[in-house]
Amino acid sequence: MTTALITGGTSGIGKAFADRFAGSGHRLVLVARDAARLGSVAEELRGRGAGEVETLPADLSAPEGRAAVEQRLADGGRPVEILVNNAGFGLGRGFTKTAIEDEETLLDVHVRATLRLTHAALPGMIERGHGSVINVASVAAFAPRGTYSAAKAWIVTFTESVAAEVRGSGVRCIAVCPGFTHTEFHERGKIDTRDIPGWMWLDADDVVAATLRDLRRGLPVSVPGAQYKLLTAATRYVPRALTTRVSRGMSKRW
Numbered sequence: 084m085t086t087a088l089i090t091g092g093t094s095g096i097g098k099a100f101a102d103r104f105a106g107s108g109h110r111l112v113l114v115a116r117d118a119a120r121l122g123s124v125a126e127e128l129r130g131r132g133a134g135e136v137e138t139l140p141a142d143l144s145a146p147e148g149r150a151a152v153e154q155r156l157a158d159g160g161r162p163v164e165i166l167v168n169n170a171g172f173g174l175g176r177g178f179t180k181t182a183i184e185d186e187e188t189l190l191d192v193h194v195r196a197t198l199r200l201t202h203a204a205l206p207g208m209i210e211r212g213h214g215s216v217i218n219v220a221s222v223a224a225f226a227p228r229g230t231y232s233a234a235k236a237w238i239v240t241f242t243e244s245v246a247a248e249v250r251g252s253g254v255r256c257i258a259v260c261p262g263f264t265h266t267e268f269h270e271r272g273k274i275d276t277r278d279i280p281g282w283m284w285l286d287a288d289d290v291v292a293a294t295l296r297d298l299r300r301g302l303p304v305s306v307p308g309a310q311y312k313l314l315t316a317a318t319r320y321v322p323r324a325l326t327t328r329v330s331r332g333m334s335k336r337w
């Protein structure tokens with residue numbers, strides 16, 4: 084039976100991955116900060132047919148939180164076959180209006196945790212000749228919009244590079260780049276989404292289905308949704324100055 088470790092597995096896109104894997108009888112390791120919520124989500128997933136569900140309360144912005152998850156990933160006696168680096172948050176304000184500590188926390192959770200957890204998981208996967216690393220980036224990776232989009236651009240480039248490095252080992256890596264997705268992300272980050280048109284919204288379950296389809300196809304990057312495939316393709320052809328202007332316009336309320 085396959086074991087999947089999902090960071091941020093209690094809400095939104097991470098919870099949708101957990102639901103999907105529970106439905107196929109996978110064993111799960113769920114990571115998040117809120118221990119009580121981890122417990123109730125684990126209970127729910129057991130009821131949906133998941134194998135064993137472990138909970139690992141950890142703050143991925145802190146060295147000791149990351150170390151606990153790294154240790155679990157490197158435990159050869161309890162192999163993890165699928166790692167989903169998903170935990171994350173948005174700042175909801177521009178760079179000059181955000182405390183430097185919050186900017187650094189964002190880098191720690193999105194970049195440092197993804198880097199370290201991937202590094203901890205890969206040796207065992209390569210030795211066993213199979214495994215998958217799914218890194219949740221964003222369409223924000225394709226447009227200049229603060230530290231968040233810079234961190235997501237790092238995730239995309241990092242994942243493409245690692246995917247190329249492990250090709251032929253039986254291990255696959257993919258970066259998924261969702262657009263606006265119905266989760267708790269915007270409310271938690273105090274991000275005003277009132278002007279975002281309905282056609283731009285995705286469902287977390289559809290994001291997960293598209294990711295797993297593209298993972299099976301061996302793609303290093305997945306952009307769920309036809310609308311976002313078109314928009315991200317366009318960013319390759321329009322001048323960067325225009326992409327920057329549109330991004331600025333979207334964040335004018337910050």
Ligand SMILES: NC(=O)c1ccc[n+]([C@@H]2O[C@H](COP(=O)([O-])OP(=O)(O)OC[C@H]3O[C@@H](n4cnc5c(N)ncnc54)[C@H](OP(=O)(O)O)[C@@H]3O)[C@@H](O)[C@H]2O)c1
Nearest residue numbers: 091093094095096115116117143171221263264266267268
């Ligand atoms: N929703 C969107 O529109 C959208 C679009 C593109 C990309 N994304 C990306 O999708 C990923 C998941 O976000 P979501 O939309 O599903 O948000 P969400 O509903 O707010 O879920 C975030 C999850 O991450 C966990 N988390 C947050 N900070 C953490 C930390 N320091 N340590 C450990 N766990 C932490 C949360 O649990 P605790 O609070 O208990 O720790 C929660 O389980 C993020 O990387 C986000 O950047 C989202």
